[in-house]
Amino acid sequence: MIRSMTGIATGRGAAEGHGWSWELRAVNARGLDLRMRLPEGVPGLEAALRARLGAALARGSVTLSLRLVPDGAAAGPAIDATRLDAALGAVAEVEARAAVAGVALAPVRATDLLSMGGVLSDAAAEAVPEALRAALLADFEPVLAAFLESREAEGRALAPALRREIDTIERLTGAAAAAAGDREAAAAEALRAALDRVRAAVEVDAARLAQELALIAVKADVAEELDRLAAHVAQARALLDEGGAVGRRLDFLTQEFTREANTLCSKSGDTALTRIGLEMKAAVDRMREQVQNVE
Structure with missing residues (x-):
């Protein structure tokens, strides 16, 4: 049976205190082009997924996206209160020293504080337990199977x-x-x-x-x-x-x-x-x- 190069599949799962959603899609290409959009902090996940896709596919421009969110965490970035306090203290000290030296500083904006290291963090990108990698790889198999079936149907x-x-x-x-x-x-x-x-x-x-x-x-x-x-x-x-x-x-x-x-x-x-x-x-x-x- 021949297979089309186009296809799409999605999936959702949860384990190890995290929830996630997959999207796997592909369009025509001369060869096999794998593109990954994965969260950081899951060691070895990208290499394992690339190997699995490379073994299953021969051609196509393939994009795999994974959205990973800890249970109870808001989707998206969060403010680290401790680091924010430290940043505010540093800004206050700089302003005080500048005043003594007679140097005029522009007002500090909230976006300036958020750009300081560690103040704004993405909870989904933090380090996760090793068991989560195994859970993700196991959950990816039915997504890949559905994707291959969509290609075969076409x-x-x-x-x-x-x-x-x-x-x-x-x-x-x-x-x-x-x-x-x-x-x-x-x-x-x-x-x-x-x-x-x-x-x-x-x-x-x-x-x-x-x-x-x-x-x-x-x-x-x-x-x-x-x-x-x-x-x-x-x-x-x-x-x-x-x-x-x-x-x-x-x-x-x-x-x-x-x-x-x-x-x-x-x-x-x-x-x-x-x-x-x-x-x-x-x-x-x-x-x-x-x-x-x-x-």
Whole structure:
């Protein structure tokens, strides 16, 4: 089963005197980009989470956020009364010394005091017991499972759309083969008529004529392109059946499909074959849009 690169999951938990909430989300990316927004003071938590995500995911821009709050603590920063008193005492001493020295100071604002070290603290960022790390990692597992399921659910929706475009490319490959066969008869008749006109006007070297005819035949032949298109169709279906992290290989195949469709158009020399090639390019473009979301 293929998986999408986009997904989201949330979760909540509580243990060891703390409550927390998770948010795990991802969008498309060329590789795997992990971004963490975690509280400080939980030793080893980020490394453990990165290892777990790295083992479960292959591609995507992934953001993991954790909000941790001690039980009974207000969400957000708190004032340390002892350190505030110390800061006020320090400010008073500075102002007294400045007055003796005859130095005028600007009035002290509350924000100045709050910026002094330790006066404003975030209770959620303080050191926490080692047991909390284990509780958080255990609680993260169902969040990750829900996240992977959201990716798989979107992958289940992507797969039929991709198969439809692959079927379209296969159908157009067959139509191109038929059009190329019809084109050969018409082209041969037109070439014979042109040769008759040339022979009637000038003397033609037989060896040079054979060489030029061979070059024309090679340039117009689309058999190799059709064979490669058929092989690419088979490989694309095999990748969808294989599932897992096949997005990069599917993306490469869309490039190959585009290359063959372009060559088909450039070699066609026939309105019907050109029209088929353009339809095929449109189908490949639709397929590429879907593939950009496959892990």
